[in-house]
Amino acid sequence: xxxxxxxxxxxxxxxxxxxxxxxxxxxxxxxxxxxxxxxxxxxxxxxxxxxxxxxxxxxxxxxxxxxxxxxxxxxxxxxxxxxxxxxxxxxxxxxxxxxxxxxxxxxxxxxxxxxxxxxxxxxxxxxxxxxxxxxxxxxxxxxxxxxxxxxxxxxxxxxxxxxxxxxxxxxxxxxxxxxxxxxxxxxxxxxxxxxxxxxxxxxxxxxxxxxxxxxxxxxxxxxxxxxxxxxxxxxxxxxxxxxxxxxxxxxxxxxxxxxxxxxxx
Amino acid sequence: xxxxxxxxxxxxxxxxxxxxxxxxxxxxxxxxxxxxxxxxxxxxxxxxxxxxxxxxxxxxxxxxxxxxxxxxxxxxxxxxxxxxxxxxxxxxxxxxxxxxxxxxxxxxxxxxxxxxxxxxxxxxxxxxxxxxxxxxxxxxxxxxxxxxxxxxxxxxxxxxxxxxxxxxxxxxxxxxxxxxxxxxxxxxxxxxxxxxxxxxxxxxxxxxxxxxxxxxxxxxxxxxxxxxxxxxxxxxxxxxxxxxxxxxxxxx
Numbered sequence: 078x079x080x081x082x083x084x085x086x087x088x089x090x091x092x093x094x095x096x097x098x099x100x101x102x103x104x105x106x107x108x109x110x111x112x113x114x115x116x117x118x119x120x121x122x123x124x125x126x127x128x129x130x131x132x133x134x135x136x137x138x139x140x141x142x143x144x145x146x147x148x149x150x151x152x153x154x155x156x157x158x159x160x161x162x163x164x165x166x167x168x169x170x171x172x173x174x175x176x177x178x179x180x181x182x183x184x185x186x187x188x189x190x191x192x193x194x195x196x197x198x199x200x201x202x203x204x205x206x207x208x209x210x211x212x213x214x215x216x217x218x219x220x221x222x223x224x225x226x227x228x229x230x231x232x233x234x235x236x237x238x239x240x241x242x243x244x245x246x247x248x249x250x251x252x253x254x255x256x257x258x259x260x261x262x263x264x265x266x267x268x269x270x271x272x273x274x275x276x277x278x279x280x281x282x283x284x285x286x287x288x289x290x291x292x293x294x295x296x297x298x299x300x301x302x303x304x305x306x307x308x309x310x311x312x313x314x315x316x317x318x319x320x321x322x323x324x325x326x327x328x329x330x331x332x333x334x335x336x337x338x339x340x341x342x
Numbered sequence: 343x344x345x346x347x348x349x350x351x352x353x354x355x356x357x358x359x360x361x362x363x364x365x366x367x368x369x370x371x372x373x374x375x376x377x378x379x380x381x382x383x384x385x386x387x388x389x390x391x392x393x394x395x396x397x398x399x400x401x402x403x404x405x406x407x408x409x410x411x412x413x414x415x416x417x418x419x420x421x422x423x424x425x426x427x428x429x430x431x432x433x434x435x436x437x438x439x440x441x442x443x444x445x446x447x448x449x450x451x452x453x454x455x456x457x458x459x460x461x462x463x464x465x466x467x468x469x470x471x472x473x474x475x476x477x478x479x480x481x482x483x484x485x486x487x488x489x490x491x492x493x494x495x496x497x498x499x500x501x502x503x504x505x506x507x508x509x510x511x512x513x514x515x516x517x518x519x520x521x522x523x524x525x526x527x528x529x530x531x532x533x534x535x536x537x538x539x540x541x542x543x544x545x546x547x548x549x550x551x552x553x554x555x556x557x558x559x560x561x562x563x564x565x566x567x568x569x570x571x572x573x574x575x576x577x578x579x580x581x582x583x584x585x586x587x588x589x590x591x592x593x594x
Contacts, residue, residue: 085450
């Protein structure tokens with residue numbers, strides 16, 4: 078389990094990312110647009126009263142920011158799994174899987190690479206939000222780091238698990254359509270009590286069951302220097318289970334790989 | 343003679359693999375002597391690629407064992423893979439990375455430290471006469487050059503065993519003959535054991551041993567001279583065709 082293997086995998090992802098500046102731009106344009114447009118449109122509709130972790134009345138853009146950070150992680154997690162599906166189609170996955178390292182370690186290296194890219198993008202978006210004058214505690218960039226790292230890992234794991242089941246690029250395009258859904262059914266864009274007030278109980282249930290809600294709340298509390306244990310626990314559990322299931326899925330003895338012939342000759 | 347000199351580099355014993363009702367490999371056994379260039383000849387669909395996928399740990403056999411320098415691929419995959427350099431049938435390169443970056447990535451995957459990797463990469467690029475292309479993106483290179491990059495990559499870790507799965511596929515005549523010359527020169531110089539799967543007999547006419555795979559079974563196994571004599575023909579090509587024909591007749 079050499080560190081060299083880990084570094085090689087991360088290094089390649091960073092190199093590829095650097096070549097694809099359009100990826101960074103598109104990863105940032107979406108949340109920025111939401112931040113600017115939604116906060117302009119909803120600022121006066123959705124005032125957020127004092128609920129933890131907020132100590133005072135806040136404006137909608139301030140409320141949205143942790144949710145948008147979560148979305149940056151979510152999209153990068155999916156992007157990384159798309160890259161892995163692409164690696165499989167281009168054959169690069171074989172190179173990874175025939176490396177003399179335990180398979181779980183190679184997958185972990187892929188996950189670290191995904192998390193690194195996620196966290197980097199989250200910070201860039203944080204800087205963009207600061208430019209737009211969205212308030213955050215001065216220490217937020219520091220207190221956010223552990224939450225962003227865990228969130229990046231967890232959502233990267235979910236993406237990794239997807240690659241076990243979504244085997245082809247074309248199918249993945251369809252899957253990407255649904256990536257936005259977890260954001261709708263979570264506390265990323267509106268607090269849960271707003272939905273409770275509206276009386277749509279089933280949506281409240283979905284929000285409570287949605288792991289992404291916990292990622293967002295973990296980030297939200299961390300931004301204000303507070304540790305929300307339940308959301309950390311749920312995020313870590315989801316990430317770990319998804320990773321373990323992925324390792325199982327990539328095991329040629331047990332998983333999906335090796336069942337079907339490919340390029341038989 | 344020390345044991346490791348006499349032991350087989352690759353020992354395949356009783357290997358079977360099926361996909362549903364189709365048997366891709368049926369009780370396949372053969373050995374690749376250490377230091378030899380062994381050709382694995384077979385028509386399309388003979389089971390060569392399935393065999394390679396099991397050899398490299400990508401697939402698991404239904405029955406049988408494969409050991410590489412004494413390390414079982416199923417029981418000790420990390421050690422077994424550590425002995426190998428692989429050139430896959432389908433080109434496997436990151437097209438957006440440069441030649442050097444592709445090689446460095448591979449060196450890292452095999453745990454080579456940076457300074458050792460740099461030296462090995464420089465030597466590999468020089469051997470295949472592509473040193474001047476090191477900073478070029480793979481996307482810009484021709485198919486023949488890409489194959490050289492893949493060969494150079496497989497050798498960066500100085501493997502004791504080189505696995506080639508139809509490496510000349512898609513190459514023009516000139517690139518193909520260069521590839522053949524490069525591999526045989528390498529085997530002679532370094533004593534690297536080579537297992538070379540192909541359906542093109544001319545490429546492996548100079549091999550030390552030939553294993554003919556037909557419909558998932560070993561149809562012949564011996565030196566080229568032995569195979570030619572056994573079939574009573576005058577060339578390895580004719581011997582291969584005769585073996586394949588009799589195999590087909592048997593099946594019919």
